[in-house]
Amino acid sequence: MPRLYGFDDASRRRLRDDEVGPLRQMVSRALQGQSNSDIATWANGEGYRGTLGGEWKDASVGRLFRNPSIAGLRYDDGELVDAGHPGAITPEEFTALAERETSRKMAHAAPAYDYLLADGACTCGKCGSALQGARTNAGTPGYRCRPKDKNGRGGCGEVRMDAELLENHVGEYVVAELLKPGIRDQILKAQEAVRAQAEELKATIASLEGRRSEAAALYGSRSISSDAFVGADREITANIKNARSRLRYAEQMANFALGDAEDLVRWWNTAPSAAKKALTRLFLEKVEVFPASARGIRTIEPGRVVLHWSKLSGRSDGSGGS
Template sequence: MPRLYGFDDASRRRLRDDEVDPLRQMVSRALVDLSVSNADVAVWANGEGYRGTLGGEWKDASVGRLFRNPAIAGLRYDDDGELVDAGHPGAITREEFEALLEREKARSTKDAEPAYDYLLIGGGCACGKCTQDLGGARTNSGTPGYRCRPKGKSGSGGCGEVRIDAELLEDYVGENVVAELLKPGIRAQIAKAQAAVRKQVEDLKQDIEDLEGRQSELGRLYGNREISSEALVAGERQIAANLKDIRSRLRYAEQMANFSLGHAKDLVKWWNSAPTASKRAITLLLLEKIEVFPASARGVRTIEPGRVVLHWRTLSGMSGG
């Protein structure tokens, strides 16, 4: 069986560097507009010189199969048909994959709402009250927005007190990012910062390799009856949690490391037409954190002073995180 695009081998233990960015751009182009078909994505990918794992050109069907495979987001379907962590890295976020599924449904239903390509999901912005990451969520009227999800029965979630219109927040962040990019010398600083991020990428990959080695060692110790089943389960649970965290950090570090402004002279025009993956990468590179606080009253359609707080990175001194 051929390997899945974006992965080094059939076991999907490691992402393939030269395929990850093309895959993210394909997904971003598919999500930006419901009128963009899988065939359109295939034409774009072929025009850029990208080919499938067996060297063939992309087709409508092959793009569709790729987009429907949860493994590209590090997920799988369990026996109940629910999406769960597959235990291997993913090239895109869970939210992006769920948006692909939403897009699939929307394309087959005339009156369905089109999928929305959220710019700041997956840790791009956080609740200013409880620090919980904001997720994408439509309002009752169907308008895309971000919200702090309240705690569920499992105990996961946040305070549930922050909601904001997606377009309002993204336009505000975009205006500030473009203004930052227009500052003298910023491209040189970005280049230095990306060099530091590339070092982070290598360090994170080494951390993953070390943890996977510890996983194998646990199995060997249990097989030799040197540790109990309880110790095996506890150790594997801790390693799995660490791997999930590091793989998430690696995914975003790779996006930042691979981003390029190219020769974009009109930055406003570039921002308005660039794939979401590219805009997300530069946003992550420039902003360490985006905090969103509650509006002063329900229905407020402006960014009031202090409602959105942007924490800019010190590019020349980027490290860790």
């Protein structure tokens, strides 16, 4: 294990004189607001090198700043305590570095992405599993078929697509449907049916919750075994979750108002997420996404995305496609 920068030995009992000064300057620059990348550039320009002779990088500067040993400290159950060896900087400076690191993480954290086709609205064309929202290694939002976990939950894991690419594609077709004559009247009629469906779902949820309470009472009176109760409770809970998800979208579909937007493209681009989700659910029963013909393809190839239209759209083909 290489020694820590600023120390003369792996046990960190002695400071290394020719590294203490540069380390303190690096910390001082950090606390003055310089980025780790800028600090690395400065250190390399001054001829300073890491303990293995390599140049400083953003990541290596960050690792050094996160190590409490540089201040003669260590973590004990999450608390900073005296490590019993000298430090190149003060404990107060290390605390300030830790606060800076927290601020950096918050500043670089990717904001939550509101997926248009979540909760079963799009599925894997290969295995039928619901695609889930998942960011790529680069941090961009996407949809993916998650591979099976150790408990057998999941799909084939072979379908991925950039969220913006898929959602823009679906949005173009939905807006095209909105441009059809008489579509607004059909939407109003569909919303009436959806309101009735929402009431049915509320009754279903109430019934399921009652069954769950009954199962708990039977288990409490030892009328059923623990295994029987756990199995029943798991199934009922899954059904309640599914019904609540359907109810949430039904209520969105029932309550949104398209208004009198003259420019439907502009309306779609600026509409609230809930309104776009509601329209998408009204028009489309589901969206199927198939694997690309090769890795790295960033376009929608013919037949890769299949749109299954609802009766509202008035399409003669039940599956639709794009």
